[in-house]
Amino acid sequence: MWGFMVEIVILLPFAMGLLAFFVPQSIGRMLLIITGAAHLALSVGIWIRRPAAFLDTYFAVTAEGLLSLLVISLLFFLIAIYTRGYLKEQQIPSEPVFTGSMLLFLATMTMVTLADHIMVMWIAIEATTLASAPLIYTYRSAASIEATWKYVLICSVGIALALLGSVLLALSMDLGGVDVPMSFSALAGAAQRMDPLWLKTGFVFILVGYGTKMGLAPMHTWLPDAHSEAPSPASALLSGVLLNCAYLGIFKTHKIMHAAGLGDFSGTILIVFGLASIIAAATFILKQTEYKRLLAYSSIENMGIIAFGTGVGGLGAYGAVLCLVHHSLIKSSLFLSSGNILLGYADRFIVGTGRLAKLMPRTFVAFFGGFAGISGFPPFGIFFGEVFIIIAAFRAHHYVGVVLFIMSICVIFAGFANHVMRISFGASGGSVQFQEKAAMVWPQYALLLTSLALCFWMPDTVSQTIMNAVQTIGGGF
């Protein structure tokens, strides 16, 4: 049975997703939760047993893939519980399309985490775009069709560049006379013989391509639109795990570059794109008027931090992976809370909210806790991640970079705090028509508590897996 485990965990949500298009609403909602639970159980099983894939040319269980898989699984399960409550409160047109797409989206993201072949990775990442496009168009409004159009077009064109990059990697294999399967794990062993010029060119295209999907500036323009127009559970998935999937593509290519002795080249490019993203987020976050766009820009900031840390390497790479895990947990909880706020105030603008602490106390605790976590307050994990990255950047003598990094983070914190204070304690005209049901606040608490727990007590197997992942790109203590 374990022989097919890797394939089953991909096919299960896929089959359930197809089924969800044809079943009544109430069954579809339960299907989300049941599939989420089964997927989580399978992922934990894969984590413990580390089975080999049946189609081992195309799929493999790797340390970085396992981390992402477990995060995706946990997040999806909790988001599914929230979604059931959300769909009871909020009528959406053609709900079966929504639930079906959520499950297909899960299947494609699972495929990304387990893909080992360069082209299969590309297929999986493009498939995530296609599966998530209907989620953004859920509300059928003029703004949502605009967001969907931008998302599909910009991401498809971006990812087409990544395909070009993957083709160039194949070319660099041919020129170097490397005759191994075109998988990330096989290539890491043979990277030294690949043609360096085309390898570098390929990496640049792949970074620009997957970087578009990851939300790195200046290719991030689709991200705030898509995140703000999608229903909140979908936004939580997009921000919490989709961005990680794109990062995984970049991470694995960076691994090949590192094995080929070109880690400095790819690291420098990652640092530049990372800083550009953080600075872009700092510029735009100050004047945001909508709270979901605010969260979206914070995601761009965090992806920038992660790219920066990965580029710096050493301790920074470890910090980047810490940030990756904690950003997923905290940001998805923030987006779920923003769903409650939207249901309560029926207004997407920050000026339309206020006195959240008084009107919706349970959501306020989750929202404010999430804000504290995402801005890098100790003891949340993002704080440790950022400190590690800053130390590593100083050690590697990136003084200009680290100064820009710290200044931008301060600006973002100030802007974010200003808006959050306005939402939490500012004046509010109206009252709130929303019952804070347990199913719509506990998932957020669970996500935040998981993040908090990981800071105080990280199981050995988790820290060991993170170490195994970052060692392949020259990271670690």
Add this chain to the structure above:
Amino acid sequence: MIQSLDTILVLVLLSVLFSFGSSRLPALIKVLAFQGVVVSIVPFFIGHELTTGGIAFTIVTLLIRGFGIPLYIYLAIKKVAIGREVEPIVGYHASLLAGLALIVGAIFVSPKFNLPLVQDHALLLPTAIVLIVAGMFLLMARRNAIAMVLGYIMMENGIYLIGTSFSVRAQHIVEFGILLDVLAGVMIMAIVLQNIKKTFDDVDTALLRTLKE
């Protein structure tokens, strides 16, 4: 055989120029269909060993790239805006000039890459580069959403041409997956197009400007 491949590649280059100067969508779709056919049959010309699987895959590619995708777009937009102008941001004459410069530039730089596989076919690499850049140009220089989708397909054709001519490690199951993704992507774009038309009563992307900072 060498001459015949280069001859049809010249036609592809000319078709790019034609698409830059054309204002009508049906003409653009026909150009794309032609390019799709040519890039699909290139493997027959460049002396890759053709297995049964390879021939079957080439035919499937031909059917999807050369006929399926253009026909799908044509039918999907027939009710929407067929025959309309493409609403250029960069004018037709300037586009033509840019196209000429692009072709000359691509032919000029291609030999400098020194790729061993293509020395018999002088026009393969230039054509691929021209298709990719021309696709991007259409994406940026046309406001009509349909023309932008066509630009994306043109770019995708160029990437396929590079993949099929410069890499010997063809794994048909993987390439088929890529083709399926592209097809599904085009279908979703067509659905979005129809909804844009329904919501805004036009496919001019200048209308899609409400979401910004």
